Each structure stands twice: as C-alpha cells, then as structure tokens.
Amino acid sequence: MAEKILRVNMTTLTGAFEDVPSEWAGIGGRALTSAIVAKEVPPTCDALGKHNKLVFAPGLLAGTPAAQSGRLSAGAKSPLTGGIKESNAGGTAAQNLAKLAIKALIIEGAPVDDSKFYGIQIAKDSVKIVEATELVGKRNYEVIKTLSAQIAPKVGVLTIGPVGEMRMAAANISVKDPDGNIRSHGRGGLGAVMGSKKVKYVTIDDTNGTGTPIADPEKFKGAARAFAKAILEHPVSGEGLPTYGTNVLVNVLNEAGGLPTKNFRTGQFEGHDKISGETMREIIVKRGGKPKHGCHAGCIIQCSQHYVDEKGEYITSGFEYETIWGFGANCCIDDLDTIARADRIMDDIGIDSIEGAVIIGVAMEAGIVEFGDGPGTLKLLEEIGNGSPLGRILGNGAASVGKAYGITRVPVVKGQGIPAYDPRTVKGIGVTYATSTQGADHTAGYAVATNILKVGGFIDPLKNEGQVELSRNLQIATAAIDSTGLCLFVAFPALDIPETLAAIIDMLNAKYNLTLTGDDVIALGKSVLKTEHAFNNAAGFTKQDDRLPEFFSEDPCAPHNLTWTMSDEEIDEFWNF
Amino acid sequence: MQITVKLFATFREGRFSVEGREYPEGTRIAVILSELNIPEQQIGMIMVNARHAEPDQELHDGDTLAIFPLVGGG
Numbered sequence: 116m117a118e119k120i121l122r123v124n125m126t127t128l129t130g131a132f133e134d135v136p137s138e139w140a141g142i143g144g145r146a147l148t149s150a151i152v153a154k155e156v157p158p159t160c161d162a163l164g165k166h167n168k169l170v171f172a173p174g175l176l177a178g179t180p181a182a183q184s185g186r187l188s189a190g191a192k193s194p195l196t197g198g199i200k201e202s203n204a205g206g207t208a209a210q211n212l213a214k215l216a217i218k219a220l221i222i223e224g225a226p227v228d229d230s231k232f233y234g235i236q237i238a239k240d241s242v243k244i245v246e247a248t249e250l251v252g253k254r255n256y257e258v259i260k261t262l263s264a265q266i267a268p269k270v271g272v273l274t275i276g277p278v279g280e281m282r283m284a285a286a287n288i289s290v291k292d293p294d295g296n297i298r299s300h301g302r303g304g305l306g307a308v309m310g311s312k313k314v315k316y317v318t319i320d321d322t323n324g325t326g327t328p329i330a331d332p333e334k335f336k337g338a339a340r341a342f343a344k345a346i347l348e349h350p351v352s353g354e355g356l357p358t359y360g361t362n363v364l365v366n367v368l369n370e371a372g373g374l375p376t377k378n379f380r381t382g383q384f385e386g387h388d389k390i391s392g393e394t395m396r397e398i399i400v401k402r403g404g405k406p407k408h409g410c411h412a413g414c415i416i417q418c419s420q421h422y423v424d425e426k427g428e429y430i431t432s433g434f435e436y437e438t439i440w441g442f443g444a445n446c447c448i449d450d451l452d453t454i455a456r457a458d459r460i461m462d463d464i465g466i467d468s469i470e471g472a473v474i475i476g477v478a479m480e481a482g483i484v485e486f487g488d489g490p491g492t493l494k495l496l497e498e499i500g501n502g503s504p505l506g507r508i509l510g511n512g513a514a515s516v517g518k519a520y521g522i523t524r525v526p527v528v529k530g531q532g533i534p535a536y537d538p539r540t541v542k543g544i545g546v547t548y549a550t551s552t553q554g555a556d557h558t559a560g561y562a563v564a565t566n567i568l569k570v571g572g573f574i575d576p577l578k579n580e581g582q583v584e585l586s587r588n589l590q591i592a593t594a595a596i597d598s599t600g601l602c603l604f605v606a607f608p609a610l611d612i613p614e615t616l617a618a619i620i621d622m623l624n625a626k627y628n629l630t631l632t633g634d635d636v637i638a639l640g641k642s643v644l645k646t647e648h649a650f651n652n653a654a655g656f657t658k659q660d661d662r663l664p665e666f667f668s669e670d671p672c673a674p675h676n677l678t679w680t681m682s683d684e685e686i687d688e689f690w691n692f
Numbered sequence: 693m694q695i696t697v698k699l700f701a702t703f704r705e706g707r708f709s710v711e712g713r714e715y716p717e718g719t720r721i722a723v724i725l726s727e728l729n730i731p732e733q734q735i736g737m738i739m740v741n742a743r744h745a746e747p748d749q750e751l752h753d754g755d756t757l758a759i760f761p762l763v764g765g766g
C-alpha cells in the first residue's frame with residue numbers, strides 16, 4: 116500500500132484520498148501537521164472559521180513494531196492561543212491510521228448548515244461522512260462505547276464531548292485507548308476546532324489494512340531491540356514510571372519548592388503526601404486497580420494506570436502528575452478520589468485537564484469557589500459540560516476567567532495555562548513556557564529533567580545561567596521526537612544512554628530506506644520550530660508574546676523567595692539558531 | 693544534631709518515609725546514605741532544605757535531607 120493523504124471537506128461533505136506530495140514524504144507526526152497547517156491555513160484566519168484545518172498525523176514509526184510508537188499528532192490554528200498547535204496523544208488511532216497507510220487526515224471547510232453534527236467513518240480505501248444525530252450532546256465514554264458496539268470492538272475513535280461541540284477554547288479531542296477508555300489531544304482547544312467543523316467523531320476501522328512495508332526488516336528488528344533495551348534499562352522509563360506513574364513528581368517538586376500551590380502563590384503544598392505518586396500506588400494496589408497500563412499497543416513504559424474507587428470500580432486512567440498537581444496543590448484539594456472524579460468528568464465532557472486545573476485555580480482566586488473546595492470544583496466542571504453561562508466563561512480557558520473577573524494572577528502564556536512547575540523555581544521550564552510556539556507547555560522542552568531530575572546532566576534550577584540554551588536544545592529535540600510518533604518519555608533514556616538516539620535513527624533508516632544521521636534529526640527539529648514560529652509571527656505574535664505574566668516578576672515564591680528575573684534580551688536569544 | 697531525613701519512591705521500601713534522626717555535628721550526607729544502605733549509583737537527587745546537594749556536603753542542625761532514586765515524569 117502506498118501512503119495517502121485523506122482529505123475530508125466538511126463544506127461539501129466529501130472525502131478523497133490523495134497522493135502524498137514529495138515535500139511531505141519524509142516527515143510525519145508534528146513535523147507533518149505543522150507543515151500542513153503552515154502551508155494551507157491562513158495564519159490570520161478565525162480559528163473557529165471555515166479556513167482553519169484540523170490535521171491528524173501518525174508519526175513516522177507508527178504501525179511498526181517499535182516500542183512507544185503509537186502517538187498521534189493533531190494540529191490546527193489554536194482557538195486558545197491564536198497560534199499554531201500540535202497536541203499529541205496515545206490511544207489506538209495512530210496505529211489504526213498507519214495500518215490503512217493514511218499519512219495524514221486533513222479536515223477542512225465547515226457545513227453551510229450548521230445545525231447538524233457528522234461522523235467521519237474511515238475504513239480501508241473508503242471514507243463516509245454520516246449524520247451523527249443520536250450522539251449529539253453525548254459525553255466521550257458513551258460515544259466510544261456506542262461506536263465500538265456499532266462498528267467493531269477494536270475500531271479506533273476520535274471524539275469530542277459537549278465542550279467541543281460548544282466550541283469552548285479549552286476543549287480537547289478524546290482518543291479511544293486499547294481498553295475503550297480515553298486518552299486526549301489535550302492542549303490548545305483542538306476539540307473546539309473539530310466542533311466548528313461539525314465533526315462529532317472520526318472512526319478508523321483498520322480491517323484488512325497492512326500498513327506500509329519496512330524496507331529492511333532485519334535491520335529494523337535489531338534497532339527496535341536495542342531501543343527497547345535502552346528504555347527498560349533506564350531507571351526512569353524502566354522502573355520509576357511504571358511503578359508510580361508521572362505522579363511521582365508531586366513529592367519531587369514539593370521538595371524542590373517548585374510545586375505551584377494555591378494558584379501559584381508558593382512552591383510547597385502541605386497536603387503533598389496525600390496526593391503523591393507513592394500514596395496513589397498504595398491506594399490503587401489496595402483497591403485492586405491497575406498500577407500500570409499502556410496508552411497504546413507496544414508501550415513498554417506503562418506509566419498509565421487504572422485508578423479505582425473503594426469498591427474497585429474504574430474511575431479514570433492516564434491520571435497524570437499535571438492533573439493531580441493542578442487540582443491538588445494548585446487548588447488545595449488534598450484528596451486523590453476527588454481529583455480522580457475531576458479527571459473523569461474532564462475526559463468525559465472533553466476539556467483539557469491541565470487547562471481545567473488552571474481554570475479552577477483562577478476561579479478560586481476570583482472567589483467563585485473557595486480554595487480546597489472539592490465538591491464545588493466538581494460542580495464547576497459540570498457547569499462547563501452543561502454549557503451554562505458561567506460554564507462557558509470557564510470553558511474558554513484560564514485567561515477567559517481572569518478577564519471576566521478582573522484577576523491579574525492568571526498563569527498563562529499566549530493564553531494557555533501554565534502547568535505544574537513554577538518558573539521562578541525551575542527557571543529552565545520558564546524559558547520553555549515563554550518561548551514555546553505552543554503557549555505554556557512543559558512538554559515542549561522539558562527542562563525539569565535537567566533542572567530538577569538530574570537527567571541529561573544538571574543545570575541549577577534557581578539560576579538563569581544556561582537555561583535558554585537548555586530549553587532551546589530540548590525544544591529542538593522534542594520537535595524531532597514528536598515527529599517520529601514516539602512517546603516523549605523515550606527522552607529520558609535518550610538523554611543518558613547514547614544508543615537510544617542511534618537506535619531511533621536506525622529504525623527510521625530501516626523503515627524508509629534512508630541514510631539519516633543525528634544531524635538530520637536536529638535539523639528536522641529546528642525546521643519544525645521555525646515553521647511554527649513563522650506561522651505565529653504571521654498570525655500577529657511578536658517577541659512581546661514570549662513573556663511570562665507580570666506577577667512572576669513581582670511576587671517571590673516561597674521557600675526560595677525568588678522572582679522571575681530573566682531579561683527580555685536573554686529570552687529573545689532563544690530564537691537565535 | 694537533629695536531621696529530618698525524608699525518603700521517596702522505592703527508597704521507602706524496607707526503610708521509612710520521614711524520620712527525625714540524631715547525628716554528630718558535621719556529618720556528611722554520604723555517611724547517612726551508607727547507614728541507610730542506599731548505593732550512590734541508585735540515587736537520582738539529593739536535596740538539603742529544597743536545594744540540590746552532593747554526598748560530600750556537610751549537614752547542619754535542623755537540616756532537612758531528602759533522598760530520591762532516579763525518577764521522572766512530565
């Protein structure tokens with residue numbers, strides 16, 4: 116099977132398979148979504164208008180036996196930031212698309228009659244656009260269950276909940292995971308873009324799909340084996356993540372004084388141990404849940420889990436540090452069960468759980484509910500799902516809440532909520548928040564690794580020196596990894612074990628019969644960042660948008676009592692490459 | 693002198709989570725690691741009073757010492 120681009124036009128309600136243009140032949144994942152958005156979407160367009168396009172692209176290694184290769188990139192102009200967006204997620208869809216040899220799915224236009232929602236049903240060499248009457252208004256768990264029953268138990272599903280249907284700027288896109296649960300293209304409001312196209316869901320039935328062949332299977336097998344070995348050998352990916360999940364970081368960041376608490380007032384939370392990864396593991400094991408679980412077939416890190424209630428009933432999975440920090444320390448709720456319920460509601464109504472946490476923190480700042488009010492928080496999340504006037508103010512993001520209530524302590528960059536690491540105490544991640552093309556996004560250049568975790572060396576988190584270069588190098592590497600379709604956590608072994616990157620390059624070369632070197636990979640990362648930066652500049656961003664909110668420079672963060680002191684000139688050096 | 697020793701993740705297994713412990717003035721971190729039977733190669737981070745530290749650092753009365761294996765997330 117030759118790879119194809121599947122283009123669905125929601126104005127004419129038609130879809131067609133196209134040949135892959137040569138300029139897109141050698142790229143995948145984020146490199147491809149950003150290249151398509153940059154080429155086909157006018158940067159100044161309305162993100163919720165018909166000129167925006169929503170693009171899904173599996174990575175270059177999707178559909179191969181390579182470990183960790185099941186991440187799907189989604190891209191568009193973001194209604195939250197107003198800039199380009201790439202958000203990637205696990206689940207089965209990337210591998211489903213790769214089996215059908217679909218290199219990218221582009222959804223463009225919008226129906227003239229906007230009273231109906233549609234489903235896009237993809238199968239081998241075919242696409243149907245059907246009315247989605249009975250699923251309109253339904254939440255994501257039900258949508259996934261219904262479609263899996265209707266089409267096939269293993270069908271891949273991308274869906275939006277009511278928040279996406281209502282086109283709120285914090286809406287996410289849910290991806291069915293191997294157990295029929297939910298992973299998310301969380302950040303940047305891509306669910307609202309899908310809602311604006313009137314697409315309720317996409318199903319991908321990969322029956323009889325064979326994918327594209329591996330050019331040199333023997334070489335691929337050897338490289339894939341070396342890659343898996345490096346992942347399992349590294350203590351972070353081989354032991355820490357499967358045992359405690361990402362939530363092991365609550366105690367780490369608390370100890371380092373970088374755990375943003377009470378809407379970014381201080382860096383330590385009194386109730387940290389109650390919401391920590393260590394405690395979470397104890398609870399899950401005691402209640403008979405699953406402490407480890409993979410978000411896609413072929414995941415050997417298994418950082419996800421099934422968090423269950425006291426009766427052993429499933430509440431949520433993919434229960435991440437950032438969500439637990441956000442409702443825990445940030446909103447002062449020291450109860451994991453309440454936070455798990457919040458996570459469940461957010462997945463179900465379809466809102467980004469990081470933005471959701473920052474939203475509620477600002478809502479608490481505004482006095483809508485008190486800090487620490489768990490039941491009040493769950494009610495506010497339900498308001499978002501039900502689309503009440505208050506719910507819509509909240510569902511449009513933390514910046515929207517800040518404006519509506521006249522609040523200045525609003526932790527956002529380019530309109531996107533700042534996650535779980537205080538930039539005053541973890542200065543490298545502050546540079547990433549400021550400069551990322553994505554708005555505040557820790558994954559864009561995870562300086563926490565080198566600032567706090569001592570992975571890939573050590574650069575003192577409390578000092579400005581070296582942070583811009585660190586963030587730049589990590590953002591370049593991340594843009595490249597996001598283009599392979601590999602889970603970003605392969606960066607932990609890659610930063611410490613040189614064979615890891617060599618194995619990734621060998622796998623790419625063996626799959627596509629290429630002769631890439633490490634320099635090519637770095638060049639790819641740079642080119643992705645520059646493409647995205649150019650789009651943002653054309654959309655109206657300037658270097659003044661690469662700044663943190665004022666309160667970080669004014670209010671010291673305990674226990675280190677530091678402010679954000681990076682000068683504009685230092686930050687602007689970031690783009691000097 | 694009194695030192696608050698905190699252990700995290702797998703280092704808690706068969707040991708403890710947090711304890712106030714007595715040590716002679718000027719004790720170095722390495723002495724405590726060896727007392728707790730924590731091999732240095734398993735250590736990811738050591739923090740003293742919320743700042744990263746190395747095993748040869750001397751402790752002072754009232755210090756909080758936190759010891760983590762190599763962990764990560766994000």
